[in-house]
Amino acid sequence: MVKRAFIFPGQGSQYVGMAKDLFDNSVKAKEMILMADEAIGLKLSNIMFNGPEESLKQTEVTQPAIFLHSVVLASLLRNFDTDMVAGHSLGEYSALVVAGAIQFSDAVRLVRARGAAMQRAGVQFPGTMAAIVGLQADKLVELCRAASETGIVQCANFNSPGQIVISGSVEGVRKAMELCKQNGAKLVKELVVSGAFHSPLMKPAIDEFKTNLDSTNIYNAKIPVYANVTAKPVTDKDEIKDLLIKQLDSPVRWEETIVSMIADGVEEFVEIGPGKVLQGLVKRINPNIPCIGIEKYSDLEKYL
Secondary structure (H helix, E strand, O other), X not given: OOOEEEEEOOOXXXXXXXXXXXXXXXXXXXXXXXXXXXXXXXXXXXXXHHOOHHHHOOHHHHHHHHHHHHHHHHHHOOOOOOOEEEEOOOHHHHHXXXXXXXXXXXXXXXXXXXXXXXXXXXXXXXXEEEEEEOOOHHHXXXXXXXXXXXXXXXXXEEEEOXXXXXXXXXXXXXXXXXXXXXXXXXXXXXXXXXXXXOOHHHHHHHHHHHHHXXXXXXXXXXXXXXXXXXXXXXXXXXXXXXXXXXXXXXXXXXXXXXXXXXXXXXOEEEEEOOOOHHHHHHHHHOOOOOEEEEOOHHHXXXXX
16 A cells, blocks of 8 residues: 555635536535535635636735645545645645544634734734745845844745745835845746735734634544644644644744654645645656646546
8 A cells, every 4th residue: 555645735726716617517526515604704715716816816815715726636536545744834734634633614613813913913913925935044044144133034935945934014024025136046036925824924823823722612633733833743732722823923834844744754745725836846846756736627537
């Protein structure tokens, strides 16, 4: 038996029309999508299927949309098991549902609350993010530290070798971008985001989100979930809860996560959800380990 890991995408993978084929072809998918609409009191499915794109881009809509697409796909898989799971930022919630640590209906409400809290934090403390390609992690950490004299900035996503996202105040991030260009970065690009995710500017979101998390039942995971904050496996419900809070203002250690999973025996990754972002990252981290994608209804048959 191949040792397999399911991995789940995060914000940025959304698109108008997402999950419509699942809704049209599967009774179970239709039930889950309508259940999600009811659970969060929003016609989420209508925005997912028909847009407009500007509405889908709103963090409080984007996050439950990607979560829903991913979890519905995973729930439709048959005779295709996983030994461990992980998710990129928001994707960690999809992983936790698959691992049995959070029930679907609770998780969709929690993800909606998380997105809303992060969006409000972005309004209260405006910030930005930027993608940096071509610098080593330790060098970029050093440059962010230097730029911090201008404003808050830190590494937010350690995605793959030489591909890192920074986050913080507009002044801090732009100063860091300037330093990155001076130090030979191949690409320095500011991202269109509604807040400085995974930075100290998310502090208001932590305070608000903790209230929602405290009222949600969290269970011990049935299989290891590799946490963004530590890049290590976790199954204990109390530790899971603590890490979900820390995740909001801590870096996503995705490269380390994939390396840890491979070290623990993973022979195949399966990205489940919209887009192909994680497949590209896995290829850059270790091109010798295959990573397939399951995004559409037709993929369910293709890979089983």
